[in-house]
Amino acid sequence: MFSGSIPALVTPFSDGAIDETAFRRLVEWQIEQGSSALVPCGTTGEAPTITSEEQHRLFELCVEQAAGRVPVIAGCGSNDTQTAKWHMQVAKDLGCQAALMVAPYYNRPSQAGLLAHFSYLAENVDLPMVLYNVPGRTVTDIAPETTIELARRFPERIVGIKDASGDMTRLTTHRMALGSTFAQICGNDDMALQYNAGGGTGCISVTANVAPKLCADFQAASLAGDMAKAHELNERLFPLHQALFTDASPAPIKYAMARVLGWIGEEVRLPLVPCSAASRLAVDAGLVAAGLI
Structure with missing residues (x-):
């Protein structure tokens, strides 16, 4: 259902408020550059520090x-099931095509709790879900057997997973159980080459915020089996992929966008702060390697 390069969009701020003009411009630019879908209000969009009204x-x-040119996968996850339901219903009513649903964080539900949480959402909101497994942030890990059970119970609702676990064996486990129609989307830019080779369908990307065409071209080559071109583009982007996590994200990607684009600033919301001098040097080097500056 979803494939290719899918940016997890940053949220531009100006003097503490969302810069709506810059956000619209970012969406337009991403579509022009070949991004295949868009994710507002994910981790990179600073979802933990925006209000529900701003999120909507x-x-x-x-x-x-x-305007219908690419799907919108709205970041709707919460550690509270009723809040997640509310976000999903709003996203559906506004015309989003799917919801990105992170595992509930902080309260550390069991696998039985995860099954109950996602099952309740699937039963109560008519909107496809892409599960988001990022145990490095949430502590809770959506185990493969839980993903498989959910996708089997709700094939029209649980349509894919963004996997940032770093465990490549899950690709084959999911694929053997669910087939190729279940969208397996990489959550780590620097693993996207190997992920696609294992049966992945694309990447929900941080780097695509600043290098959308390169990321789209890389995904197209990788998914088409043009491995020479895929390796070339991956190696061009790899230093930038890694540099963007030399400080708390999304501060480095916002610095990169300020350097390359100029119309999105570095402003982040507390408790995040602009990235360090060392991170800026790493990002600059990554931008040079990618040919963006």
């Missing part, structure tokens, strides 16, 4: 600007 406004802006 970003859904609305993204849908309006995309």
